[in-house]
Amino acid sequence: MIETVHVNLPGRAYDVVIGPGLLAEAGTRITPFLRRPKVTIVTEENVAAVHLAALQQGLEETGITSEALVLPAGESTKSWPFLEQTVEWLLAQKVERGDIVIAFGGGVIGDLVGFAAATVRRGVRFVQIPTSLLAQVDSSVGGKTGINSPSGKNLIGAFHQPTLVLADIDLLSTLTERDFLSGYGEVAKYGMLGDSHFFDWLESDGPNLKHLKDVDGAMPEDKIAARVWAVTRSVQMKADIVERDETEQGDRALLNLGHTFCHALEAATGYSDRLLHGEGVAIGCALAFELSARMGLCSQEEPSRVRAHLKEMGMKTDLSDIDGDLPDAETLLALMGQDKKVVDGQLRFILARGIGDAFVSADVPADKVLGVLRDALALR
Numbered sequence: 427m428i429e430t431v432h433v434n435l436p437g438r439a440y441d442v443v444i445g446p447g448l449l450a451e452a453g454t455r456i457t458p459f460l461r462r463p464k465v466t467i468v469t470e471e472n473v474a475a476v477h478l479a480a481l482q483q484g485l486e487e488t489g490i491t492s493e494a495l496v497l498p499a500g501e502s503t504k505s506w507p508f509l510e511q512t513v514e515w516l517l518a519q520k521v522e523r524g525d526i527v528i529a530f531g532g533g534v535i536g537d538l539v540g541f542a543a544a545t546v547r548r549g550v551r552f553v554q555i556p557t558s559l560l561a562q563v564d565s566s567v568g569g570k571t572g573i574n575s576p577s578g579k580n581l582i583g584a585f586h587q588p589t590l591v592l593a594d595i596d597l598l599s600t601l602t603e604r605d606f607l608s609g610y611g612e613v614a615k616y617g618m619l620g621d622s623h624f625f626d627w628l629e630s631d632g633p634n635l636k637h638l639k640d641v642d643g644a645m646p647e648d649k650i651a652a653r654v655w656a657v658t659r660s661v662q663m664k665a666d667i668v669e670r671d672e673t674e675q676g677d678r679a680l681l682n683l684g685h686t687f688c689h690a691l692e693a694a695t696g697y698s699d700r701l702l703h704g705e706g707v708a709i710g711c712a713l714a715f716e717l718s719a720r721m722g723l724c725s726q727e728e729p730s731r732v733r734a735h736l737k738e739m740g741m742k743t744d745l746s747d748i749d750g751d752l753p754d755a756e757t758l759l760a761l762m763g764q765d766k767k768v769v770d771g772q773l774r775f776i777l778a779r780g781i782g783d784a785f786v787s788a789d790v791p792a793d794k795v796l797g798v799l800r801d802a803l804a805l806r
């Protein structure tokens with residue numbers, strides 16, 4: 427039940443391996459890339475408490491020794507002080523150009539460690555072992571690395587592709603339901619942006635992905651297979667897009683479906699637990715489909731279908747699902763202007779002609795966006 431997606435970038439090609447039991451196989455899978463049997467691991471405290479010993483054992487079984495740096499969990503780790511700590515620690519470990527650094531955690535760790543690897547000795551190789559659903563289907567693949575700036579999220583970084591990604595779906599079973607569903611926002615996004623059949627499948631099988639354990643605590647084979655497929659199809663779609671447009675000159679922006687709304691909502695909620703990234707993506711996708719319908723690009727059934735599926739999954743779908751106050755529509759629109767996807771002062775939106783048929787548009791009237799936001803806020 428192991429799947430491999432090859433990311434075919436000339437000179438920087440790599441595999442994303444997806445399946446159960448991959449931590450135990452980490453040594454066997456990483457050995458072909460090592461020049462000496464020694465690696466460094468950077469992780470965070472929650473992941474370390476539950477999974478670090480298993481990873482180190484999986485490495486030791488093939489004779490690979492490892493040292494680990496355990497950072498605090500949370501978005502604030504993706505910042506200058508922890509980048510400095512990580513880089514200095516890697517240098518203190520005498521990491522060489524031919525060595526491998528392992529990023530072991532969710533999106534925060536993957537982005538931070540990838541960026542540290544991009545800069546240490548002008549670039550060392552790194553392996554991503556993503557532990558959250560969001561990281562498995564999105565942030566560990568495609569080479570976007572970086573940290574946040576006081577001026578905004580992800581504003582400092584580099585494209586640095588990993589050497590290998592090991593997406594062990596067993597690790598998803600230790601996520602809270604909220605974290606799992608947040609990652610599911612990105613999974614559903616792939617269906618909405620480019621594969622209506624995948625969206626059909628998610629409508630029928632998505633609810634099964636959440637509850638993996640039988641009464642006796644075992645994982646049923648069909649549910650493991652469904653989880654592997656959900657991650658594999660998502661990664662395949664991301665790999666296809668990244669191969670076409672690694673540095674986001676065009677098509678890669680499709681991966682930002684829902685993200686322009688999401689980034690404004692994340693800024694408005696202070697990047698706090700009030701709204702997790704994937705929750706913002708899910709609400710943002712519903713709003714992007716609503717905007718598309720109001721611009722006459724798709725029928726009104728499409729946003730209704732998007733919202734119905736997200737609700738069925740138990741996800742946040744509407745602005746009314748966000749606790750606490752939100753600013754008015756004009757302020758949210760202004761927050762969208764801070765988005766990295768602004769080109770020549772023009773906001774770029776990802777719109778859709780239907781589920782599975784998204785496109786990039788720089789031609790979205792501000793009054794239409796304001797209308798969608800005002801109506802969504804009025805329902806709170």
Ligand code: GLY
Nearest residue numbers: 564568570678681
């Ligand atoms: N998460 C969007 C991208 O990798 O381009």
